[in-house]
Amino acid sequence: MYRFISLEAILFIATFFFSFNGFAGSSIKETRVWPSPEYTRITIESNTPLKYTYMNLTNPERIVVDLNGEALSKELINLSKMVSAKDTTIKSIRAAQFNPNTSRIVIDLFASSTVKVFSLLPTKPYxxxxxxxxxxxxxxxxxxxxxQLNEKNILPEKNRELTANSLPQKKGPPKKEPIIIALDPGHGGEDPGAIGAKGTKEKIVVLQVAKRLKKLLDQDPDMKAVLIRSGDYFVPLGTRVKKARAAKADLFISIHADAFRKKSVSGSSVFALSERGASSAFAKYLANKENAADLIGGVSIDDKEPALARTLLDLSQSATINDSLKLGNHVLREIKKVNNLHKKYVEQAGFAVLKAPDTPSILVETAFISNPGEEKNLRSVAYQNKLANSIYFGIKSYLKTQPSIAFYTKKSFDE
Known part of the structure; x- marks a missing residue:
């Protein structure tokens, strides 16, 4: 009786044949898979530049990536174990030695997808x-x-299509739209942000603080929060701004944790965008560090937009910056009740993530993760709750002043 050998079996046999006969070497250091609600990223890190080709195949949907001059390694084989059961994009990953000089990776998909494959030059820590x-x-x-907006069943009219539920009902006072606040936990995925001496990663603690703040805002009948990043995955700086504007956010709060070479440096800070230069050497240093997130996190050159590189700001953004400074001062006054301040005023610099022209935006540096005492605090649930509360009360205090931002021509805010 004849027996047919499956393709998987052939690849398995070929893998061992080529591996043990040493036809090719491998420069692969590590592999990673980052699932998210929006896309899944696969990263292959190596000691030398990788030569590759790829193709999209259908019936079934899959992506094939060939690494030329690379022998199959345990790092590539481990990709199959990294696919999350919750991943709705990637079904599975297989790796095998395709020929003596090529390792092949097959990415099985749940549905038709768009793929971007690109290389990145070394940048610390990669x-x-x-x-x-x-x-x-x-x-x-x-x-x-x-x-996220619909979780409270109060999706604003500005974001809601006309449905039976949104048709006029009995006459009465108009329903007040909530203030939409975009919460932007810094870094994520390939970009860990600052790392403390105990191994605490900025990307983890700022997401935890953001989620605690979101819970507070969502409990307030006048406000609603959306998370720009809801898990451990990378979002480019320009995309963060786009997402906030797409959600028609009224305020934008980016949450971070400082780091400096001197462990003794401590304190919380609040930053707004600058029309000109930075307000201090430290503000400039920090903005440059935060703006490097795209290099660390990994952005395809095709994703760069000329608009994000503009240095001239229009008049509408000048007004937005004034409101950002007011918001920042209210938040700063509340945060000083929780932690000492690194600077007693809102600093300014050219943070790329604060460049929405029509949304008051601030960046909150919650503490110095490089300071042993503040790193310990940042890991504490109680301290994270205090930080979240301080930002929440800062936002409420700012809104009670009836600021001159554009959305107040459409809505009112009552105490």
Whole structure:
């Protein structure tokens, strides 16, 4: 009786044959898979630049990536174990030695997807990286934001299509739209942000603080929060601004944790965008460090937009910056009740993530993760709650002043 050998079996046999006969070497250092509600990223890190080709195949949907001059390594094989059961983009990953000089990676997909494959030059803490970003074609990039807005069943008219539920009902006072606040936990995914001496990662603690703040805002009948990043994945700086504007956010709060070479440096800070130069050497240093997130996190050159590189700000942004400074001062006054301040005033610098022209935006540096005492605090649930409360009360205090931002021509805020 004849027996047919499956393709998987052939690849398995070929893998061992080529591996043990040493036809090719491997420069692969590490592999990582980052699932998110919007896309899944696969990263292959190596000691030397990788030569690759790739193709999209259908029936079934899959992506094939060939690494030329690379022998199959345990790092590539481990990719199959890294696929999350919650990943709705990638079904599975297989790796095998395709021929003596080529390792092949097959990425099985749940549905038709758009793929971006690109290389990144070394930047601390990483070596050379090959990045595969997979975006499901049937995914609405605003779906996650709108889902968050609809959690309280108060999706604002400005974001809601006309439905039976939104048709005029009995006459009465008009329903007040909530203030929409975009919360932007810094870094994520490939970009860990600052790392404390105990191994505390900025990307983790700022997401925890943001989620605690979101809970407070959502409990307030006059406000609603959306998380720009809801998990451990990378979001480019320009995309963060786009997402906030797409959600028609009224305020934008970016949450971070400082780091400096001197462990003794401590304190919380609040920053707004600058029309000109930075307000201090430290503000300039910090803005440059935060703006390098795209290099660390990994952005395809195709994703760069000339608009984000503009240095001239229009008059509408000048007004927005004034409101950002007012918001920052209110938040700063509340934060000093929780932690000492690094600077007693709102600093300014050219933070890329604060460049929405029509949304008051601030960046809150909650504490110095490089300071042993503040790193310990940042890991504490009680301290995170205090930080979240201070930012929340700062926002409420700012809104009670009836600021001159544009949304007050459409809504009112009552105590």
């Amino acid at each position: 070596g050379y990286r090959l990045v595969v970003d997979v975006y499901p074609n049937n995914f609405d990039p605003l779906a996650n934001l709108l889902e």
